[in-house]
Amino acid sequence: PGPRLQPEDPRHRARMNQAISVLDAYGYRTLVWDIFVERVRAPMQGRQSDEARIAAALPQAVTCLTALEALMNGQKWLAGDRLTLADLHAAPMFVYFTMTPEGRTLMARHRTLLGWWEAISGRPSMAQTRSPFE
Numbered sequence: 095p096g097p098r099l100q101p102e103d104p105r106h107r108a109r110m111n112q113a114i115s116v117l118d119a120y121g122y123r124t125l126v127w128d129i130f131v132e133r134v135r136a137p138m139q140g141r142q143s144d145e146a147r148i149a150a151a152l153p154q155a156v157t158c159l160t161a162l163e164a165l166m167n168g169q170k171w172l173a174g175d176r177l178t179l180a181d182l183h184a185a186p187m188f189v190y191f192t193m194t195p196e197g198r199t200l201m202a203r204h205r206t207l208l209g210w211w212e213a214i215s216g217r218p219s220m221a222q223t224r225s226p227f228e
Contacts, residue, residue: 099179109165110173113180116161122187124154129197130190134227148196155191155200163207170213177214185214189225 101107128151136143162184166172172180188211191197201208214220 097177099177099182101174101176101178103174106174106178109167110178110180113162113165113172114183116158116165117180117184117187120154120161121158121184124151124158125187125191125197129155129194133194133196134190152196152200155196159200159204159207163204166206166210168206171210181210181214185220186225189215189220190227193227 101110128147132143132148169175171177172184192201
């Protein structure tokens with residue numbers, strides 16, 4: 095029961111699959127492990143952030159954000175005009191990524207993606223599943 099999380103339209107379904115693939119292949123490690131973990135978790139664990147690792151990850155993050163924004167094609171959600179599995183897959187990664195100053199700076203340069211982030215992060219389900227790091 096509830097709304098469909100996969101588009102029926104083949105073009106939008108392909109976009110959804112592309113967005114998930116971009117996140118799996120390029121986003122998760124870069125946004126979460128290379129940036130969030132090094133910038134936020136490392137100091138919490140009493141170790142220095144690996145600045146070289148963060149710096150090396152930033153161009154990859156830009157590529158990932160640019161690719162996701164291009165897939166959006168001006169739409170509100172990652173795969174079109176409705177929330178899909180791609181949005182739900184991306185949301186936790188962006189929770190962590192936007193907790194870093196680098197993440198906030200890069201998101202500010204991607205207005206369409208920033209609009210998506212504002213829409214998804216404002217959903218009640220996101221409020222009910224907050225990370226303990228937020």
